[in-house]
Amino acid sequence: MKYSKWIGVIAALSLIVVCFIPWTYHADVARDFTGFFSEKNAYGKPGRFFIFFAASFIVLVLAPKVWAKRINLFLAAMMFAYAIKTYILYTSCYNAYCPEKKIGIYLVLLCNTIILITAVLPSMKIDKSTG
Numbered sequence: 001m002k003y004s005k006w007i008g009v010i011a012a013l014s015l016i017v018v019c020f021i022p023w024t025y026h027a028d029v030a031r032d033f034t035g036f037f038s039e040k041n042a043y044g045k046p047g048r049f050f051i052f053f054a055a056s057f058i059v060l061v062l063a064p065k066v067w068a069k070r071i072n073l074f075l076a077a078m079m080f081a082y083a084i085k086t087y088i089l090y091t092s093c094y095n096a097y098c099p100e101k102k103i104g105i106y107l108v109l110l111c112n113t114i115i116l117i118t119a120v121l122p123s124m125k126i127d128k129s130t131g
């Protein structure tokens with residue numbers, strides 16, 4: 001893919017922004033939960049994880065080294081798995097109450113899926129004379 005590097009950078013930057021918008025609405029406490037807020041910090045702060053790994057992904061995707069692409073694949077897989085875990089955690093029902101899903105939780109999954117795809121299909125020129 002010719003533009004996979006830049007698509008990955010845009011997806012990682014979008015993921016950072018998505019951490020600050022509402023993911024779910026919990027009517028029992030009348031609050032929106034984000035990547036940095038949950039009532040009494042019950043779900044932790046997954047936004048910290050996503051921002052740290054998205055920033056690391058951006059740095060490594062811009063590096064023209066094979067080892068950076070391999071590390072990026074590992075980071076992208078970890079972020080994708082954590083996004084699935086976060087989706088299940090934030091949208092699960094409790095005490096016969098199901099929270100309302102907002103657009104942010106879907107964007108977390110979408111951005112992480114795009115990041116994983118761009119990590120699997122990096123755009124890198126390989127010099128055939130050194131191999």
